[in-house]
Amino acid sequence: MQIQQLSEHLYRFEDTCNVYVIRAGTDAVLIDFGSGAVLQELPEIGVSRVTDVLMTHHHRDQGQGLPLATAAGARIWVPHAEQELFDRAEQRWLARDVANNYNTREDRFSLVTSIPIDGTFVEYVPTSYGEITVTAIPLPGHTVGSVGFLATVDGVDVAFTGDLLAGHGKVWSLAATQWSYAGPEGLAMTWLSLMDVRDRAPDVLLPSHGPVMDDPVAALEDTAARVRELLDLRNQHLGLTGRRDEPFESLSPHLLYNRSSHARSYVLLSESGKALVVDFGYDFEAGLPAGTDRAARRPWLYTVPALKRQFGVTSIDVAIPTHYHDDHVAGFELLRRVEGTEVWGPENFVDVLQRPRAYDLPCLWYDPIEVDRVVPLEQPLTWEEYEIVLHPLPGHTLYAVAIEIEVDGRRVVATGDQIDDHGRLNYVYQNRFSASDYRVTADLFERIRPDLLLTGHWGAIPCDDRLVTTLKERGRDLERLHRDLLPLDDTDFDAEGRGLWVRPYHTDIVAGQSFELEVEVRNPAPEAEEVEVALVVPDGWQVKPPRAQLELEPGEHGFTGFWLTSPAGEPDPRVVVAADLTVAHRRYGQIAEALVHVR
Numbered sequence: 001m002q003i004q005q006l007s008e009h010l011y012r013f014e015d016t017c018n019v020y021v022i023r024a025g026t027d028a029v030l031i032d033f034g035s036g037a038v039l040q041e042l043p044e045i046g047v048s049r050v051t052d053v054l055m056t057h058h059h060r061d062q063g064q065g066l067p068l069a070t071a072a073g074a075r076i077w078v079p080h081a082e083q084e085l086f087d088r089a090e091q092r093w094l095a096r097d098v099a100n101n102y103n104t105r106e107d108r109f110s111l112v113t114s115i116p117i118d119g120t121f122v123e124y125v126p127t128s129y130g131e132i133t134v135t136a137i138p139l140p141g142h143t144v145g146s147v148g149f150l151a152t153v154d155g156v157d158v159a160f161t162g163d164l165l166a167g168h169g170k171v172w173s174l175a176a177t178q179w180s181y182a183g184p185e186g187l188a189m190t191w192l193s194l195m196d197v198r199d200r201a202p203d204v205l206l207p208s209h210g211p212v213m214d215d216p217v218a219a220l221e222d223t224a225a226r227v228r229e230l231l232d233l234r235n236q237h238l239g240l241t242g243r244r245d246e247p248f249e250s251l252s253p254h255l256l257y258n259r260s261s262h263a264r265s266y267v268l269l270s271e272s273g274k275a276l277v278v279d280f281g282y283d284f285e286a287g288l289p290a291g292t293d294r295a296a297r298r299p300w301l302y303t304v305p306a307l308k309r310q311f312g313v314t315s316i317d318v319a320i321p322t323h324y325h326d327d328h329v330a331g332f333e334l335l336r337r338v339e340g341t342e343v344w345g346p347e348n349f350v351d352v353l354q355r356p357r358a359y360d361l362p363c364l365w366y367d368p369i370e371v372d373r374v375v376p377l378e379q380p381l382t383w384e385e386y387e388i389v390l391h392p393l394p395g396h397t398l399y400a401v402a403i404e405i406e407v408d409g410r411r412v413v414a415t416g417d418q419i420d421d422h423g424r425l426n427y428v429y430q431n432r433f434s435a436s437d438y439r440v441t442a443d444l445f446e447r448i449r450p451d452l453l454l455t456g457h458w459g460a461i462p463c464d465d466r467l468v469t470t471l472k473e474r475g476r477d478l479e480r481l482h483r484d485l486l487p488l489d490d491t492d493f494d495a496e497g498r499g500l501w502v503r504p505y506h507t508d509i510v511a512g513q514s515f516e517l518e519v520e521v522r523n524p525a526p527e528a529e530e531v532e533v534a535l536v537v538p539d540g541w542q543v544k545p546p547r548a549q550l551e552l553e554p555g556e557h558g559f560t561g562f563w564l565t566s567p568a569g570e571p572d573p574r575v576v577v578a579a580d581l582t583v584a585h586r587r588y589g590q591i592a593e594a595l596v597h598v599r
Contacts (some may be wrong), residue, residue: 001402002044003021003038003041003042003044003045004521005045005059006206006212007153007154007156008528009022009023009024009046009153009154009155010022010023010150010153010154011023011032012206012212013037013038013041013331015035015037015038015061016033016034016035016062017034017208017209017285018034018206018207018208018209018210019031019032019033019034019038020032020160020206021038021045021047022132022151023045023046023047023331024046024130024131024132024155025131026047026049027047027048027049027050027130027131028042028045028047028050029050029051029052029053029054029129029130029132029134030050030052030053030054030069030074030244031054031056031149031160031206032053032054032055032060032062032063032162032208033053033055033063033065033066033068033069034061034062034063034064034065035064035065036064036066036068037068038063039068039069039072039400039476042114049072049073050069050072050073050074050127050465051074051075051130052075052076052077052118052129052130052132052241053066053069053074053075053077054077054121054129054134054136054149055076055077055078055079055086055162056079056146056147056148056149056160056161056208057079057082057105057142057143057147057162057163058078058079058082058085058086058109058110058111058137058143058145059106059109059143059163060109060110060111060112061109062114062162062208062396063086063111064111066086066111066115067113067115069117070115070575071117071337072363075118075119075129076115076116076117076118077117077118077119077121077129078117078120078121078122079120079121079136079145079146079147079298080121080123080145080195080298081144081145081294081295081297081298081484082143082144082145082294083117083120084293084294084295085107085110085295086111086114086115086117087114087115087116088114089110089111089112089113089114089115089116090113091573092107092293093112094204095549096108100114101182102180102181102290103180103181103290103291104178104180104181104183104290105143105144105178105179105180105289105290105291105295105296105543106173106175106176107143107293107295107296107358108144108292109176109361110180112286115404115414116135118209119148121136122136122337123137123138123147123225123300123338124136124137124301124334124337124338124524125337125338132151132494133151134149134150134151134160135149135150135151135198136148136149137149137150137197137200138193138298138300138302139161139162139164139185139193139197139440140189140190140192140193140298140300140310141164141171141177141186141189141190141191141192141193141194141433142162142163142164142171142172142176142177142186142471143163143176143184143186143295144179144289144295144296144298145183145295145298146162146164146193147162148160148161148162148164148169148193148197150200156203156204157201157202157203157204158182158202158203158204158206158349159197159204159205159206160206161197161205161206161207161208162208162366163176163207163208163209163218164190164193164194164197164207164418164501165194165205165207165210165223166207166208166209166210167207167210167211167213167219167384167586168213168215168218168219168222168223169223169226169309170210170223170412170465171190171218171223171541172208172209172210174230176185177189177190177396179287179289179296180287180288180290181290183287183289183290184231184234184236184237184286184287185286185287185288185289186289187227187230187231188231188236188237188240188268188286188287189286190227191224191227191228191231191240191242192240192284192286192302194220194221194223194224194227195220195224195244195512196302196338197216197220198216198217198220198221198224198584199305201216201217202216203216204216205219205464207221207463211515214254215405215435220341225447225539228240228241228339234263235306237286239253240286242299243259243260243284244260245286245306246306246310247259247260247284247302247303247306247307248267248303248306248307248310248311248405251266251406251412251452251460252407252410253269253408254268254269254270254407254408254410255267255268255269255407255408256307256311257454257459257460258267258283258303259459260283260285260302260303261280261281261282261283261284261285261303262281262282262283262285262288262327262454262457263273263279263281263282263325263327263328263456263457264279264457264458264459265277265278265279265280265281265283265452266278266279266414266454267307267311267313268383268386268407269311269313270317270383270384270385270386271384271385272314272384273312273313273314273315274313274314274315274316274318274384275307275313275315275316276317276318276319276320276383276384276386277316277318277320277335277341277401278319278320278321278322278414278454279320279321279322279328279329279414280297280299280319280328280329280331280332280335280457281299281325281326281327281328281329281330281331282297282299282327282330282331283299283300283301283302283304284300284302284303288307289594294366297326297330297366298330299330299331299334300331300334301331301334301335301338301339301488304316304339308481313431315339315340315576316335316339316341317341317342317383317384318341318342318343318344318383318401319335319336319341319342319343319344319345320334320343320345320346320375320388320390320481321345321353321413322393322400322401322402322403322414322417322456323349323396323397323399323400323416323417324349324352324353324356324361324397324399324400324414325362325363325364325397325416325417326363326364326366326367327363328416328417328456329353329365329369330365332369333367333369333370334552336370336372342368342372342373343369343372343373344372344373344374344375345371345373345374345375346374346375346377346390346401347367347374347377348377348392348398348399348400348401349372349399349400349401350374352364352399353369353371354368354369354370354371355504356368356369357504357505358503358504358505358506359503359505360429360501360502360505360592361378361399361430361432362428362430362431363396363431375390376390376465377390377391377392378390378391378392381523385411386405386406386407387405387406388403388404388405389403389404390402390403390404391404391444391448392440392451393415393416393418393434393441394432394433394434394437394440394441394442395425395426395437395438395440395441396416396417396418396419396426396428396431396433397417397425397428397431397432397433398429398430398431398432398434400416400418400433400434401416402414402415402416402418402444404424406417409453411448411449411450411451411452412450412451412452412453412454412460413445413448413450413452413453413454413463414453414454415453415454415455415456416455416456417455417456417457417489418441418455418456419441419453419455419471420455420457420458421455421458421459421461423467423470423471423474425438425474425475427476427478427495428495429496429497431484432496433495433496434494434495434496435478435479435482435483435486435494435495436475436479437475438471438474438475438478438479439472439475439476439478439479440475441471441475442468442471442472442474442475443472445463445467445468445471446468446472447462449468450483451462451463470550472556482495485549486505488524489526491524491525491588492524492525492526492554492555493522493544494522494555498522498591498592499521499522499524499581499588499591500519500520500521500522500524500533500579500581500591500592501519501520502517502518502519502520502577502579502592502593502594503517503518503519503520503594504593504594505594505595506594506596506597507595507597508597508599509566509596509597509598509599510598510599511567511568511569511570511571511598511599512565512566512567512568512569513565513566514563514564514565515559515564515596516562516563516564517550517561517562517564517577517594518559518560518561518562519533519535519559519561519562519579519592520557520558520559520561521533521550521552521557521558521559521560521581522552522555522556522557523552523553523555523556523558523583524555524583524588525554525584525586526554527554528551528552528553528554529551529552529583530549530550530551530583530584531549531550531551531552531580531581531582531583531586532547532548532549532559532581532582533548533550533560533580533581533582534546534547534548534579534580534582534584535559535562535564535577535578535579535580536577536578536579536580536590537564537577538575539565540566540567541560541564541567542564542565543563543564543565544562544563545562548560548561548562561591564577564596566596566598571598571599572597572598573597573598574591574596575595575596575598576594576595576596576597577593577594577595577596578590578592578593579591579592579593579594
């Protein structure tokens with residue numbers, strides 16, 4: 001095997017994958033790493049040090065030799081969505097389901113041992129690695145989290161495309177594009193990524209497998225055409241071209257919705273050219289992959305160029321979420337980093353956005369979302385020429401708001417996932433649902449009288465007296481049935497069925513370290529009682545105080561704190577600390593827990 005020189009400073013080494021070398025003096029940056037055999041060949045071209053290795057995706061043929069790169073002192077950079085497939089490989093192998101497995105993603109074609117990483121890519125933003133500047137771009141298809149790199153090398157605009165395509169009209173693997181059992185998700189995303197690279201107009205394509213392509217438009221379009229033919233043969237994603245060309249639909253002159261996102265995003269347009277986005281999760285989604293690990297979910301900004309081009313948007317100024325769920329907020333940090341968007345967080349769940357690991361809730365995004373402005377509820381605020389009011393909207397989740405806006409002569413209310421297009425009640429108990437929540441929803445709609453509801457997954461629906469009446473009836477019936485079915489006169493844990501919550505739910509510590517846990521407790525008794533909470537910890541751990549007592553009224557919530565100290569010694573990836581509840585000498589047991597990760 002020999003290094004092939006492509007231009008003065010650019011080389012290719014054929015290994016388990018193509019490894020590209022960008023030389024700057026005696027230093028080099030590598031795109032992918034293969035088996036690591038490239039290290040033996042670098043002295044031939046005058047390279048004595050590899051400063052950085054940029055990985056397009058996690059597959060073993062791309063990086064099975066990465067321990068050699070680490071030993072040589074190179075910094076390792078990986079796709080943000082796939083970071084845990086690099087630095088937590090052993091934990092991922094332990095967590096994988098292998099029996100009765102319907103997850104056909106090729107996430108098992110990953111490293112067998114962990115390697116330390118120096119960071120993840122900030123996509124869309126030019127970043128320098130030594131003397132080399134590249135821009136990482138999302139290229140989902142071969143894997144969910146795949147990236148490519150755009151760079152100018154020796155005066156030529158090159159695109160390192162990973163395994164997106166493997167030659168003129170070729171892809172490296174069709175099997176890798178099946179992200180769920182019998183699903184076409186990766187195939188559709190491959191087509192979208194191919195078209196995105198085409199629009200970026202590089203001079204040369206440098207794939208991880210296959211030849212260098214100096215006719216990018218033809219190579220990309222021919223590959224895309226074959227991918228579309230295969231999708232058409234499956235009779236799936238037939239409207240993909242139309243959704244790509246026009247991802248946004250006008251609800252009125254200044255109000256749009258993104259018909260290509262998984263959870264619907266809505267866009268409020270200002271006469272100034274600025275835009276306010278309500279929710280922004282998985283932009284242009286072609287079907288969710290199997291699994292819920294980080295490597296199965298990745299946001300991107302695929303429709304932003306169309307928004308700017310077709311509607312004259314000069315900046316995405318503000319983003320506001322209706323609730324905290326990942327499919328509604330996953331893209332917020334990307335908007336902030338790339339577009340300079342401010343995130344405005346409703347006061348009733350700003351802490352969930354900023355400290356997701358503190359909570360035991362479904363559908364949490366993996367990373368904290370920084371909030372630039374905390375928005376109080378039930379108080380009008382001004383953005384450009386609009387007045388906006390956020391109302392508490394418990395039901396689908398306790399941590400949600402209804403966003404009221406007057407636009408183009410109509411009062412519209414963004415409701416997230418509260419109800420669907422048939423007015424069905426979309427409640428989830430573990431989202432902290434209370435039996436009275438949908439009665440509260442109907443009361444709100446009756447009070448503010450919206451003309452249009454902007455729902456999370458079902459588009460915009462008219463709101464008239466009939467719908468409000470229906471919601472009132474269903475809300476009353478829902479509350480009545482829960483009160484009839486549950487033993488609330490004796491033990492009132494409300495509909496969610498819990499009386500204890502421990503925060504933070506996840507804590508990372510060093511062995512021997514002390515830390516605090518806060519316990520929220522509800523008195524489920526029909527009278528005021530003494531409520532006692534005790535933490536149950538592993539042998540060798542210390543907890544102070546050993547138990548705490550609070551006097552609480554019926555249904556009242558109280559808070560108490562505990563200090564815990566772990567023993568010095570071996571790390572433990574997951575320790576369970578349980579919280580035990582006793583009310584007026586009646587013991588309910590260990591009905592809540594928290595997880596401690598000991599390094």
